[in-house]
Amino acid sequence: MSREANIAGWLFVSPMVLGFAVLLIAPMVMAFYMSFTDWPLLGEAKFVGLDNYRSLLADPAFWNVLGNTFYFAAGLVPLNIALALGLALLLAKNKPGMGVFRTAIFVPVVTSLIVWSIVWKYMFATDSGFINQILQLLGIQGPAWLYHPKLAMPAVIVTSVLKNVGLNMVLFITALQQVPSHLYESARIDGAGRPRMFFSVTVPMITPTIFLTAVMTVIGSMKVFGQIYVMTQGGPGNSTKVLVYYIWEKAFKLFEFGYASALAFILFFLILLFTLAQWHLRKRWVFYES
Amino acid sequence: MKASMFANAGGVGPAGRSFRLSPRPVAVLHYFTLTVVSAVMLMPFLWMISTSLKEPAKIFVFPPELIPSPVRWANYTEVLTTIPFQLFYWNSLYIAAAVTVGTVFFASLAGYAFARIPFVGSSAVFLLLLSTMMIPTEATAIPMFLFMREIGWINTHWPLIVLPIFGAGGVFGVFVMRQFFLGTPKELEEAAMIDGCSRFRIYWSMMLPLAKPAAATLTVFTFLTSWNDFFDPLIFINDRKLMTLPLALSLFTDEAGTAWHHLMSASVMATLPLLIVFFLAQRQFIEGMAMTGIKE
Numbered sequence: 001m002s003r004e005a006n007i008a009g010w011l012f013v014s015p016m017v018l019g020f021a022v023l024l025i026a027p028m029v030m031a032f033y034m035s036f037t038d039w040p041l042l043g044e045a046k047f048v049g050l051d052n053y054r055s056l057l058a059d060p061a062f063w064n065v066l067g068n069t070f071y072f073a074a075g076l077v078p079l080n081i082a083l084a085l086g087l088a089l090l091l092a093k094n095k096p097g098m099g100v101f102r103t104a105i106f107v108p109v110v111t112s113l114i115v116w117s118i119v120w121k122y123m124f125a126t127d128s129g130f131i132n133q134i135l136q137l138l139g140i141q142g143p144a145w146l147y148h149p150k151l152a153m154p155a156v157i158v159t160s161v162l163k164n165v166g167l168n169m170v171l172f173i174t175a176l177q178q179v180p181s182h183l184y185e186s187a188r189i190d191g192a193g194r195p196r197m198f199f200s201v202t203v204p205m206i207t208p209t210i211f212l213t214a215v216m217t218v219i220g221s222m223k224v225f226g227q228i229y230v231m232t233q234g235g236p237g238n239s240t241k242v243l244v245y246y247i248w249e250k251a252f253k254l255f256e257f258g259y260a261s262a263l264a265f266i267l268f269f270l271i272l273l274f275t276l277a278q279w280h281l282r283k284r285w286v287f288y289e290s
Numbered sequence: 291m292k293a294s295m296f297a298n299a300g301g302v303g304p305a306g307r308s309f310r311l312s313p314r315p316v317a318v319l320h321y322f323t324l325t326v327v328s329a330v331m332l333m334p335f336l337w338m339i340s341t342s343l344k345e346p347a348k349i350f351v352f353p354p355e356l357i358p359s360p361v362r363w364a365n366y367t368e369v370l371t372t373i374p375f376q377l378f379y380w381n382s383l384y385i386a387a388a389v390t391v392g393t394v395f396f397a398s399l400a401g402y403a404f405a406r407i408p409f410v411g412s413s414a415v416f417l418l419l420l421s422t423m424m425i426p427t428e429a430t431a432i433p434m435f436l437f438m439r440e441i442g443w444i445n446t447h448w449p450l451i452v453l454p455i456f457g458a459g460g461v462f463g464v465f466v467m468r469q470f471f472l473g474t475p476k477e478l479e480e481a482a483m484i485d486g487c488s489r490f491r492i493y494w495s496m497m498l499p500l501a502k503p504a505a506a507t508l509t510v511f512t513f514l515t516s517w518n519d520f521f522d523p524l525i526f527i528n529d530r531k532l533m534t535l536p537l538a539l540s541l542f543t544d545e546a547g548t549a550w551h552h553l554m555s556a557s558v559m560a561t562l563p564l565l566i567v568f569f570l571a572q573r574q575f576i577e578g579m580a581m582t583g584i585k586e
Contacts, residue, residue, distance in 0.1 A: 009409025019456020030433035104328035114536035128350035
């Protein structure tokens with residue numbers, strides 16, 4: 001490594017390195033420190049040790065929020081993966097018209113989550129929203145989707161699945177197209193039927209992608225916010241209030257920065273956990289062709 | 291029947307050999323399923339466009355009208371005259387453009403160095419950079435807000451431009467660009483070095499033009515992300531004049547008695563540039579997504 005290369009290398013990377021030191025690492029350290037303080041909007045910050053975490057664990061609202069976040073993930077992830085994989089299987093071959101279908105399913109991914117949520121909020125409108133109008137044509141009296149404590153979260157989940165399923169679908173299509181064809185041929189010579197081929201050839205070959213998309217989708221769902229903000233504002237009766245919404249509310253509406261930082265750290269911790277799980281589990285059950 | 295569709299996934303294996311049903315009904319079912327799913331995906335957009343052209347009194351009529359009669363174009367002009375919509379549009383547009391240019395420049399600069407310049411600490415710093423990818427920006431928003439307040443950037447566009455370029459978006463960009471530069475041929479560079487070209491010159495006039503496919507993917511991705519960003523504007527912007535489109539649109543739903551016809555025409559206009567960008571760059575973009583396993 002020459003002197004010239006050292007200088008040039010550091011000059012090239014310094015804007016980004018400075019940037020991520022100041023804008024990612026420093027605030028992360030700061031957020032950790034803030035979570036041990038009582039930090040009001042105005043006035044002195046006070047170090048309070050583990051108080052925030054203690055009151056958080058004793059706060060039923062926190063457990064409700066955490067439960068809602070997991071509920072969202074538990075609903076979204078399997079639906080998203082199953083639908084994405086199913087669609088990828090239907091779209092992996094380059095038959096005529098497939099490009100049009102792929103595009104149609106992918107378009108919501110690139111549009112604004114806020115616009116998408118606004119339109120769906122309107123589609124779910126109680127008296128004469130599109131969905132209830134369709135139900136009415138079938139002679140069914142539709143419920144107040146977003147104002148019903150048991151239906152609001154499923155409605156948000158379905159909306160979110162449709163918004164992002166195209167992304168996982170694209171990843172699955174790529175994975176499916178990379179399964180070597182000789183594996184299918186030898187399976188057929190061995191007399192495997194189609195379901196057998198799917199479970200013994202296709203699935204094992206694409207497990208790395210299934211696993212990657214599952215973990216990434218879980219991480220994404222831990223951070224759900226925009227659709228909740230637009231569609232339900234956490235309601236009705238806190239039934240859709242999720243972790244990031246609660247952080248936002250505590251920090252930027254109530255200005256309880258210390259308490260909100262403790263919540264933010266729980267979020268970071270959860271994401272860290274899933275990221276590490278990805279690393280460790282990967283070796284165990286993800287199949288790689290040697 | 292389903293299994294027979296599954297087994298040919300992946301573009302492999304001659305179709306039809308072991309079909310128990312003749313291929314035709316299977317193909318019909320295949321296309322039918324895809325048509326239904328695509329219709330569900332596009333329905334919200336059709337409904338958005340349809341409502342954007344309806345008279346206020348006709349918005350909730352039963353049975354639902356897909357093609358409004360009469361068509362009311364005034365909804366669009368009213369949005370432009372009753373709220374500072376052009377201003378929100380301009381804010382979104384110039385912020386997304388600045389973020390995109392900045393990200394592609396700085397990320398390709400760093401990505402090139404990480405891929406090609408052997409400097410002390412290169413791999414350690416790159417690893418550190420990668421590990422910051424799991425820091426959710428939602429978790430750092432609070433200290434960031436206080437920091438921006440300290441330096442007087444609340445209610446300015448600076449956080450919306452600087453944070454994505456040098457924060458999480460930039461880190462992602464470095465990763466994408468480094469992957470690309472790892473695959474470019476070394477010989478050209480070596481020859482240029484012997485001729486006495488500076489590193490920056492090599493990067494700027496040789497490597498960056500070579501990196502067009504990767505840069506194009508990053509450009510589209512960054513533009514879309516910035517245009518759609520909601521969390522940061524929500525936190526850093528209170529002044530109406532400074533709002534970007536998603537933030538401005540989200541506020542209209544709060545008001546009692548939403549003017550859905552106006553909201554929908556505003557939504558159509560907010561979606562249009564995205565669709566244009568996406569259709570122009572679609573192939574490269576989707577390939578780039580699949581290549582890097584992108585997920586926001």
